[in-house]
Amino acid sequence: MAELDTSGGGKKQGGKVRSKKQSTRVDLTAMVDLAFLLITFFMLTTTLAKPQAMDLAMPDKDDKQPDAKLDVADNRTMTILLGKDNKLEWYIGLVDKPLSPPTVDNYSRTGIRKALIENNKKILAQTGDPKKGLIVLIKPSDKSTYKNMVDILDEMKITNIQTYAIVDVFDQELELMKRDGIY
Amino acid sequence: MARVKISRKSTAIDMTAMCDVAFLLLTFFILTATARQPEPLPVDTPSSTVKIKLPSTDIATLTIGEGKVFFGVAGQQVRERTLERMGERYKIQFTPEEKRRFSLIETFGVPMANLKQLIHMSNDERNKTNIQTGIPTDSVDNQLNEWVLQARYATKEINNKEMRISIKGDANEEYPVVKKIIDILQKQNINKFSLITSLEGDN
Numbered sequence: 001m002a003e004l005d006t007s008g009g010g011k012k013q014g015g016k017v018r019s020k021k022q023s024t025r026v027d028l029t030a031m032v033d034l035a036f037l038l039i040t041f042f043m044l045t046t047t048l049a050k051p052q053a054m055d056l057a058m059p060d061k062d063d064k065q066p067d068a069k070l071d072v073a074d075n076r077t078m079t080i081l082l083g084k085d086n087k088l089e090w091y092i093g094l095v096d097k098p099l100s101p102p103t104v105d106n107y108s109r110t111g112i113r114k115a116l117i118e119n120n121k122k123i124l125a126q127t128g129d130p131k132k133g134l135i136v137l138i139k140p141s142d143k144s145t146y147k148n149m150v151d152i153l154d155e156m157k158i159t160n161i162q163t164y165a166i167v168d169v170f171d172q173e174l175e176l177m178k179r180d181g182i183y
Numbered sequence: 184m185a186r187v188k189i190s191r192k193s194t195a196i197d198m199t200a201m202c203d204v205a206f207l208l209l210t211f212f213i214l215t216a217t218a219r220q221p222e223p224l225p226v227d228t229p230s231s232t233v234k235i236k237l238p239s240t241d242i243a244t245l246t247i248g249e250g251k252v253f254f255g256v257a258g259q260q261v262r263e264r265t266l267e268r269m270g271e272r273y274k275i276q277f278t279p280e281e282k283r284r285f286s287l288i289e290t291f292g293v294p295m296a297n298l299k300q301l302i303h304m305s306n307d308e309r310n311k312t313n314i315q316t317g318i319p320t321d322s323v324d325n326q327l328n329e330w331v332l333q334a335r336y337a338t339k340e341i342n343n344k345e346m347r348i349s350i351k352g353d354a355n356e357e358y359p360v361v362k363k364i365i366d367i368l369q370k371q372n373i374n375k376f377s378l379i380t381s382l383e384g385d386n
Contacts, residue, residue: 027198028199028201028202032202032205035202035206035208035209036205038209039205039208039209039212042216043212045216046212046215046216051236051237051351052231052234052235052237052382053233053235053236053237053349053377053378053379053380054233054235054378054379054380055235055376055377056375056377056378057374057376058365058369058374058375058376060374082358140358140362142359144358145354145356145357146229146247146352146353146354146356146357146358146360146361147354149361150229150231150354150380151231154232154233157233
């Protein structure tokens with residue numbers, strides 16, 4: 001198979017014209033190549049086209065009991081305020097007496113990620129319990145974008161922080177952000 | 184000494200069977216692949232390092248961009264049932280033909296009053312910019328809330344499963360718009376969402 005019939009049609013015998021017998025075999029190699037190429041293409045496009053999804057669980061809102069609040073240890077709490085121009089500000093503890101002064105940072109690897117990893121390590125060493133790590137409160141302000149929120153949630157995944165929540169900004173924190181020029 | 188002669192074999196292999204298999208698979212993949220529908224509201228999703236794939240059934244997608252919200256729910260039967268329920272709710276009658284046409288629309292964003300008009304449009308017309316103005320979300324006439332609620336009922340009726348909600352937001356959308364949508368959903372006690380993101384390398 002897979003070759004052209006190049007043999008002659010035989011000698012003419014007795015003047016009788018005989019039709020040349022040609023091989024019916026066709027070279028399928030190229031066709032198989034093409035078919036597999038297309039298979040690969042369709043396989044990849046069907047599986048890759050599925051969008052990625054990041055799961056987000058919001059804290060339950062109970063309208064009947066607006067005062068039901070969960071108290072968290074302030075020395076383990078890091079608050080991240082998302083401001084304008086892709087900037088954020090973070091502090092540890094309470095807003096009126098932070099244990100670590102508010103720092104304006106960015107969303108890069110050396111920015112908030114470093115702070116998250118370092119503080120998480122510190123807290124873990126302090127508590128000595130692998131389940132009691134850093135608690136992060138994410139507070140997106142009205143000036144932040146959706147991308148900022150996704151980015152910061154992504155950082156939580158990357159730095160492996162188990163406890164985090166998205167909550168509303170307090171007025172006091174808005175003042176802080178205004179002071180530092182990110183609101 | 185007699186030399187052992189190695190018979191020379193032809194290197195050509197019969198490709199017929201392989202070709203058959205290849206085309207069989209090819210046909211399978213072409214038929215299972217769903218053609219991508221053009222989106223009426225194109226959004227640029229933010230990127231993240233998450234690699235979890237989104238399920239393709241029992242899910243509703245809220246597309247947020249340019250301050251507008253579009254709604255879509257997976258499954259043609261679910262869509263038909265959702266439309267029926269919405270029709271009952273807003274006292275609008277839909278013919279079977281309209282329901283069928285609606286079940287083929289993946290995402291849409293018009294107020295209930297303009298829905299009939301949208302259903303009668305052709306696909307090309309529908310996806311023109313500024314034809315679809317988004318679903319009203321204000322507190323007086325919160326149609327998005329109704330759509331989500333009825334879609335949840337419809338999914339439960341047809342597939343007997345809880346509907347999941349995914350949010351597909353534009354990267355540059357302001358947070359308050361997203362927050363408003365999340366608040367609407369939280370009123371219905373939906374506290375879990377999937378945020379649709381595109382892939383980003385680990386860095």
